[in-house]
Amino acid sequence: MSRRIVVMARVPVNRRMSAPGIRAVHLARELARGIPDAAVELAVPDETDIEVPDVAVRAYPRWTGPMRIVQGAETVVTPGLPPTAVPGLGGTRLVVDLFTFFLVEHLAWTVRMRRPPQRWAAAAVDARYYNYQVAAADLVLCSNERQRDLWIGTMLAAGAVTPDEVRADPHLARRIAVVPFGARPEPPIHDGRMRVKGVHPGVAHNDLLVVWNGGILNWYDPLSLLRAWERVVAAVPNARLWFMGVRYPYRGFSEGDMLDRAVALAEQLNLRERSVFFNFGWLDYEEAGQLMLEADLAVSTYFDSLETRLSYRTRLTDCVWAGLPFVCTAGDVLGDEAAARGMAATVPAGDVDALTATLVHLLQDAGARTRLRAALEAHRAEYSWRQAAAPLVDYCRRPPAGPPRRGGAPLDLARNAATYIAARGVQQLLQPERWFRRTVDEPGRTVTPSQP
Amino acid sequence: MRVLVISRGPAGSRRSAPGIRARAMARVLAEQLPGIEVTLAVPDHPDLPDGPYFTERAVGARLSDLARRQDVVISMGLPLVALPAALSSHFVLDYFANFYVEWMLGTGRAPAGLRRRARRDGDRWYLNLQLTLADYILCATESQRDAYLGALAGLGLIYPDSFRRDHSLRALIDVAPHGVRFEPSPTRDRSWLQQRIPGLSDDEPVLLWNSGIVEWYDPRTAIRATGLLRAEGIPAHLVFVGGPYPGGDNTGAREHRAAARYADELGLLDTAVHFLDGWLPYREVPQVLAGADLAVCTWRRTLEARYALRTRYLDLLWARVPLIATAGDPFGDLMASRGALAPVPEDDATAVARACAALLADRERRAAVTTAMATLADELRWERTLAPLVRHLSAGARPTAMPKHLRLPGMAARLTGTLAWRAVDAVGRWQG
Numbered sequence: 001m002s003r004r005i006v007v008m009a010r011v012p013v014n015r016r017m018s019a020p021g022i023r024a025v026h027l028a029r030e031l032a033r034g035i036p037d038a039a040v041e042l043a044v045p046d047e048t049d050i051e052v053p054d055v056a057v058r059a060y061p062r063w064t065g066p067m068r069i070v071q072g073a074e075t076v077v078t079p080g081l082p083p084t085a086v087p088g089l090g091g092t093r094l095v096v097d098l099f100t101f102f103l104v105e106h107l108a109w110t111v112r113m114r115r116p117p118q119r120w121a122a123a124a125v126d127a128r129y130y131n132y133q134v135a136a137a138d139l140v141l142c143s144n145e146r147q148r149d150l151w152i153g154t155m156l157a158a159g160a161v162t163p164d165e166v167r168a169d170p171h172l173a174r175r176i177a178v179v180p181f182g183a184r185p186e187p188p189i190h191d192g193r194m195r196v197k198g199v200h201p202g203v204a205h206n207d208l209l210v211v212w213n214g215g216i217l218n219w220y221d222p223l224s225l226l227r228a229w230e231r232v233v234a235a236v237p238n239a240r241l242w243f244m245g246v247r248y249p250y251r252g253f254s255e256g257d258m259l260d261r262a263v264a265l266a267e268q269l270n271l272r273e274r275s276v277f278f279n280f281g282w283l284d285y286e287e288a289g290q291l292m293l294e295a296d297l298a299v300s301t302y303f304d305s306l307e308t309r310l311s312y313r314t315r316l317t318d319c320v321w322a323g324l325p326f327v328c329t330a331g332d333v334l335g336d337e338a339a340a341r342g343m344a345a346t347v348p349a350g351d352v353d354a355l356t357a358t359l360v361h362l363l364q365d366a367g368a369r370t371r372l373r374a375a376l377e378a379h380r381a382e383y384s385w386r387q388a389a390a391p392l393v394d395y396c397r398r399p400p401a402g403p404p405r406r407g408g409a410p411l412d413l414a415r416n417a418a419t420y421i422a423a424r425g426v427q428q429l430l431q432p433e434r435w436f437r438r439t440v441d442e443p444g445r446t447v448t449p450s451q452p
Numbered sequence: 453m454r455v456l457v458i459s460r461g462p463a464g465s466r467r468s469a470p471g472i473r474a475r476a477m478a479r480v481l482a483e484q485l486p487g488i489e490v491t492l493a494v495p496d497h498p499d500l501p502d503g504p505y506f507t508e509r510a511v512g513a514r515l516s517d518l519a520r521r522q523d524v525v526i527s528m529g530l531p532l533v534a535l536p537a538a539l540s541s542h543f544v545l546d547y548f549a550n551f552y553v554e555w556m557l558g559t560g561r562a563p564a565g566l567r568r569r570a571r572r573d574g575d576r577w578y579l580n581l582q583l584t585l586a587d588y589i590l591c592a593t594e595s596q597r598d599a600y601l602g603a604l605a606g607l608g609l610i611y612p613d614s615f616r617r618d619h620s621l622r623a624l625i626d627v628a629p630h631g632v633r634f635e636p637s638p639t640r641d642r643s644w645l646q647q648r649i650p651g652l653s654d655d656e657p658v659l660l661w662n663s664g665i666v667e668w669y670d671p672r673t674a675i676r677a678t679g680l681l682r683a684e685g686i687p688a689h690l691v692f693v694g695g696p697y698p699g700g701d702n703t704g705a706r707e708h709r710a711a712a713r714y715a716d717e718l719g720l721l722d723t724a725v726h727f728l729d730g731w732l733p734y735r736e737v738p739q740v741l742a743g744a745d746l747a748v749c750t751w752r753r754t755l756e757a758r759y760a761l762r763t764r765y766l767d768l769l770w771a772r773v774p775l776i777a778t779a780g781d782p783f784g785d786l787m788a789s790r791g792a793l794a795p796v797p798e799d800d801a802t803a804v805a806r807a808c809a810a811l812l813a814d815r816e817r818r819a820a821v822t823t824a825m826a827t828l829a830d831e832l833r834w835e836r837t838l839a840p841l842v843r844h845l846s847a848g849a850r851p852t853a854m855p856k857h858l859r860l861p862g863m864a865a866r867l868t869g870t871l872a873w874r875a876v877d878a879v880g881r882w883q884g
Contacts, residue, residue, distance in 0.1 A: 103605050103610065104615075106612075107610065107612050107615035108615070110612040111612035111613065111615060111616045113612070116855070116858065117858075119611065119612045119613065120611070120854070120858045122612060123608045123609070123610055123611055123612065123854070124608040126605065126608070126610075127605060127606055127607060127608030127609075128608075130605055130606045131606050134606075146594075146595075146598050147598075149595045149598035149599045149602065149758070149759075150598045150599065150601055150602035150605070151602055152599055152602065152755070153552070153598065153599030153600055153601065153602025153603040153604075153605075153606070154602040154603060154605060154606035155602075155606075156550075156552035156553065156556070156576070156599070156603060157552065157576070157579070157580055157583075157602070157603035157606045157607055158606050159572075159573065159576055161556075162572075163556050163557065163559050163560055163568075163572060166553075166556065166557065166754065166755055167557075167560065170752070170753065170754035170755060171753070171754070171755060171758075172755060219619065303619055304619075304620055305619035305620050306601075306615070306619060306620055306621050307619070309598075309620070310598070
């Protein structure tokens with residue numbers, strides 16, 4: 001039987017997918033390209049309308065599917081192994097892709113739970129989930145070196161790394177690898193059709209278009225941007241700020257109230273529909289790319305938070321793909337790297353004056369934008385999916401000899417899975433008001449009601 | 453406010469990083485927060501305090517008694533006898549290294565099988581327990597902080613309310629690197645070295661290895677490099693100061709003997725490579741540094757390096773002794789990027805010898821390095837590095853960690869785990 005490598009997504013993968021879905025598609029693609037003798041599958045919950053070259057895409061039922069999918073596979077790559085899949089594992093090697101640091105996302109919504117025991121339980125459930133995933137994994141993936149430190153810390157505290165492993169593999173390269181988010185593979189070619197400029201009322205053909213290319217969650221800071229924008233349009237009257245796709249495509253995903261506050265502030269400053277536009281809803285993946293090719297600049301501002309320190313912002317990767325110069329808050333791994341390479345400009349968190357000055361400068365000085373574009377062009381190849389996925393492809397091409405790691409302590413995985421399930425049970429008991437709402441699935445993919 | 457700093461290592465005349473750091477904390481807090489009463493508890497005979505704080509030798513019941521009467525207790529690990537203090541006072545955990553990694557690499561010395569497992573899991577449960585007890589945590593580098601954040605997440609200790617109050621979680625866990633010595637830097641004076649190394653002349657270059665040797669250090673490369681310098685006609689001396697670590701468990705003794713044996717095999721022992729016995733009294737260290745031309749620190753790149761902040765580098769910064777060191781740890785890389793360190797690849801004696809020769813031959817280059825060292829040393833004064841702790845206490849030591857009563861189940865479980873594995877270890881040791 002040929003080698004079967006499965007990428008098991010845990011969120012919808014379709015044409016309107018967001019980062020986790022995009023990532024699953026590209027990892028599957030790179031695996032198929034890098035390991036031609038393997039049969040690579042992309043397993044997607046519920047249903048899908050996507051096709052991936054050289055990859056067999058199949059939909060699976062959420063509850064009963066995972067066990068059958070992992071059965072008999074050589075390697076499974078998934079952002080989180082559902083406990084229902086454990087009985088099917090056998091000799092399958094497991095790669096857990098912890099690329100989203102969902103701890104912060106979780107904190108942002110658990111903080112609104114009313115009773116302290118509920119908040120305590122939320123922290124406890126997350127902890128059980130992490131411990132269970134790192135106990136199950138042969139290889140953990142993360143998206144930058146800071147996250148790598150973080151997960152190494154989790155693994156050490158959970159006893160999921162042994163001294164023998166460290167002696168044999170001093171950097172733990174075969175236990176935890178950095179696989180960042182890659183830029184889209186298709187060439188960034190504009191199809192010639194304008195989506196906003198000269199099309200949307202209020203945006204003329206020769207206006208300067210600045211895009212906010214992603215959602216607005218609570219750790220983003222559109223408010224500083226809007227305050228700066230008031231002064232930017234005074235200096236550059238034909239500047240237009242376009243918030244594209246500000247609502248996430250998951251049903252019920254809680255965005256917090258930052259979006260509402262941003263809209264309210266834009267109205268209060270009398271900017272909305274004059275120089276600031278909100279595009280509600282989520283843009284089609286292709287359309288979003290085309291809109292970025294149409295734009296003159298991108299901007300992304302956020303707070304100096306734990307999220308900023310640890311995240312890998314895929315919206316910035318998208319700018320790299322589009323060769324679109326961007327202005328972002330300092331402190332983000334990719335943003336700082338881009339600034340050091342002359343591909344972007346960074347400003348201190350919350351510094352409205354610096355943000356205003358930087359935006360005005362870049363909007364007024366076409367030469368400066370051209371220089372940033374040239375640097376983006378020069379470095380684009382380094383941000384490709386092929387580069388990003390290389391450690392995973394290497395690992396799957398030549399997996400370590402011997403049985404999967406968990407074989408050494410079979411009870412460990414069972415115990416971790418059981419405590420996780422038990423913790424989830426306790427959590428449900430502590431919040432009876434949520435029993436009848438849709439709050440299923442593991443923390444990474446949690447679907448939460450938008451109102452607490 | 454009454455603050456107790458518990459040093460878990462010797463803090464008297466012979467002290468290593470834990471003792472040095474605890475004393476610096478006591479001094480800086482006492483100097484910068486006049487309203488508070490600071491006591492430093494040490495396990496050995498206390499040296500005279502170097503600031504407006506009290507020192508006391510306190511272990512066992514004495515320590516537990518002392519700890520109970522405090523508002524704030526600061527330590528790199530609360531001794532089990534003093535555990536009740538974690539409930540009655542505000543406990544600041546000073547995790548200035550990635551102890552998970554360092555201690556785990558150390559368990560290789562325990563006999564294989566159950567004893568080794570007991571050592572490893574006993575350590576792990578103990579470290580987890582400390583994180584559970586902590587109301588505020590300090591680390592020495594950002595990578596250590598990231599790793600401890602991961603540990604906290606895995607232990608269920610990142611509480612949503614902490615995040616609501618402070619989105620960066622810096623009010624829960626922050627970074628306070630090691631600082632440089634308080635005193636002015638020494639001027640060049642070789643007499644101390646000349647007393648210990650007969651025949652050492654004033655113009656023979658001295659390379660210093662200025663601390664102990666543990667698992668991950670690679671003294672062999674430094675020794676080979678010295679041989680290469682000699683072969684080129686440069687009469688270099690490599691001097692190892694700081695034998696086995698103080699504190700009684702003989703850490704580093706084996707590695708020290710192995711290094712001496714290696715120097716002997718190469719025919720360099722006592723002629724070009726010198727081992728000065730015993731851990732140096734803290735007050736004598738400046739005299740050693742004053743006699744050195746360069747320092748060398750070579751090590752193997754392991755997980756440890758990722759989290760390291762080598763305190764020996766800080767002494768060199770302070771004394772302006774240019775350092776040649778293996779590249780790849782965050783603090784060394786910072787020094788190198790500022791021109792205060794000459795980085796070399798791992799396991800490359802030729803590169804070490806070349807870097808040494810270049811610095812020895814070029815006075816201007818050396819001057820540039822020492823100027824860079826002076827700038828960095830100024831940024832790393834203890835008053836600056838400990839600023840997060842001072843801020844935290846001056847703001848009233850308000851905890852943002854998970855409330856203690858919610859941590860009780862975790863504390864109980866992790867205390868049980870610690871005691872159980874320690875018991876297994878003790879039984880194993882007793883049996884043989």
